[in-house]
Amino acid sequence: MNQPLMVVKAIIYQGDRLLLQLRDNKPEIYYPNYWGLFGGLMEPGELPLKAIRRELEEELGWSPPDCRFLCTWEDPTIPSMTYIFAVPLTVNISYLKLTEGQALELFTLNELTKLPIVPTVLRMLPQVISLMDCPELKAAWQDSPFFVE
Numbered sequence: 001m002n003q004p005l006m007v008v009k010a011i012i013y014q015g016d017r018l019l020l021q022l023r024d025n026k027p028e029i030y031y032p033n034y035w036g037l038f039g040g041l042m043e044p045g046e047l048p049l050k051a052i053r054r055e056l057e058e059e060l061g062w063s064p065p066d067c068r069f070l071c072t073w074e075d076p077t078i079p080s081m082t083y084i085f086a087v088p089l090t091v092n093i094s095y096l097k098l099t100e101g102q103a104l105e106l107f108t109l110n111e112l113t114k115l116p117i118v119p120t121v122l123r124m125l126p127q128v129i130s131l132m133d134c135p136e137l138k139a140a141w142q143d144s145p146f147f148v149e
Contacts, residue, residue, distance in 0.1 A: 002079060003079075004074075004079040004080050004081050005041060005078065005079065005080040005081070006041065006042040006080070006081055006083075007039065007040065007041055007042065007080050007081065007082040007083070008039045008040065008042055008048050008051040008052040008055060008082070008083045008084075008085065009037040009038070009039035009052075009082055009083070009084050009085070010037060010038045010039050010052055010055070010056060010067070010084075010085050010086075010087045011037065011070070011084060011085065011086050011087065011128055011129075011132065012037075012038060012064075012087045012088075012089050013086070013087070013088060013089060013132070013134055013137055014088070014089040014106060015136045015137070016108060016109070016136040016137050016139070016140035017106040017107055017108050018106065018107055018109070018112075018137075019038070019089055019093070019104060019105070019106050020035040020036060020037065020104065020105060020106075020107055020115075020117075021035065021036055021037070021038050021059070021098075021100070021101040021103070021104050022034075022035055022101055022102040022103040022104070022105075023035070023036050023101055023102070023118070024100070024101055024102060025102065030078065030118070031118045031119075033102075033116065034116045034117060034118045035107075035112075035115045035116060035117050035118065035121075036117070036118035036121055037118075037121055038055065038056060038059050038060065038104075039052060039055050039056075039059075039082075040055045040058075040059070042083075048069065048083035048085075049067060049069065049085075051083075052067050052083070052085045052087075053067060056087070058099065058100070059098070059099055059100045059101070060096045060097060060098065060099070060104070061096065061097035061099065062091065062095070062096055062097075064087045064088070064089075064090065065090060066087065066088055066090070067085045067086075067087050068085060068086045068087075068133070069083065069084075069085055070084045070085060070086050070128055070131045070132065071084055071127060071128065071131055072084070073120075073124045073127070073128075075120050075123075077119075077120070078120075082120075082124075084124065084128055086128075086131075086132050086133070086134070088134075089106075093105075093106060108140060109137075109140050109141060109143075109144035109146060110140075110143075110144055110145065112144075112146075113144075113145050113146075122146070125141075125146060126141075126146070129141045
């Protein structure tokens with residue numbers, strides 16, 4: 001039996017907006033040309049916090065001062081265990097140097113409805129946002145089309 005992929009992902013936020021990555025248009029990756037979260041595979045023996053810091057440095061040239069572990073997420077469609085971190089964006093977006101993916105952009109939750117988003121991201125958002133310490137994002141969530149009581 002195959003071991004599940006060990007993955008780290010960052011919910012990078014600024015106020016009521018999320019920073020997303022337009023994934024490369026390569027057929028060998030999951031969901032090419034879709035918007036998703038920054039992060040990636042953990043290296044063997046690597047701890048989740050070290051992995052998310054490494055991934056953000058590699059993908060954005062940025063070492064965030066705060067990465068707060070939120071939860072783990074098991075994807076039923078891809079055998080994987082994802083460690084999810086909340087990461088406040090503490091720099092201007094122009095400071096970031098994208099090295100993976102086609103683009104990066106800050107989006108409101110309402111803008112997400114118009115984008116091709118990696119389905120796993122949409123499935124995990126309700127749980128993840130409820131765990132975050134960001135009043136602006138929680139308020140925007142309740143006003144978004146994704147919110148269901």
